[in-house]
Amino acid sequence: MMHLDEITAAVSLGQAGDRETARRQLSGLWDAVDDPQTRCAIAHYLADVQDETSDELEWDLRALEVVEDTAWLPSLHLNLADDYRRLAQPLQADEHLQLARKHLHLLPTDGYGELIRSAVDHVAEALAAGNTDRLPSNPSS
Template identity: 50%
Template sequence: MSEEIMERVGAAVTLGREGDPAAARELLAELWDEADDPVQRCAIAHYAADVQESVAEELAWDLRALAVVPEQPDARFTGFLPSLHLNLTDAYRRLGDLDAARRHLAFATEHAPVLPDDDYGRMIRGGIDNQRGLLT
């Protein structure tokens, strides 16, 4: 995986968090076009979803991220899957497609055991629990 591309992904994430989602979207779209590694493309699309202006655009980017994950994902993808499916759960729920939201919640739950026992892992597990509560 190109370190330079991932550094630029980090810069785009920072732009989004610091209040410039338009610049983040632009940089992530450029990176999407440049990257050829599936793991990079998954990460780029996953982060691009977070800075979109509409839920429909967010969903489209999350689906792009999922589309580059191989049918039999290897260890390079496993860390993305719980968060990716959690984001898909949330987007589908906000769009009113509760069946799709529940399917992705099941996938997020299935992949959650790979999460580390740290702040990130707890955040994603908490998000899964929150979505479960919203969908019951």
């Protein structure tokens, strides 16, 4: 994947708390890259450094629009379910939870796969409880 080092550096900045610089760098990469796989990754990570849920939803939707590698689908649908849950749109949240569950078989049986499977359960529990708060497990936290 071209630009992998730049994406990784920007994601690291966001995880370290410099969300503004991460957004600026990832947005620049989004504008510079044509490859759908790379654009999907950039949009997926750009969603994680947004301050507003509506902006996070916008980037998660962009990632879904350009996705080509189906391995991204469980995580993308999980993020969309959580976005819609936090925006108090339970029908859309449930729809994306079902799609995330449908694609869980694409995940490896490693720590990442277990993380996504567990997060699906957490989002489903929060949705059932009517909770619209950001969950501690959310990558945007």
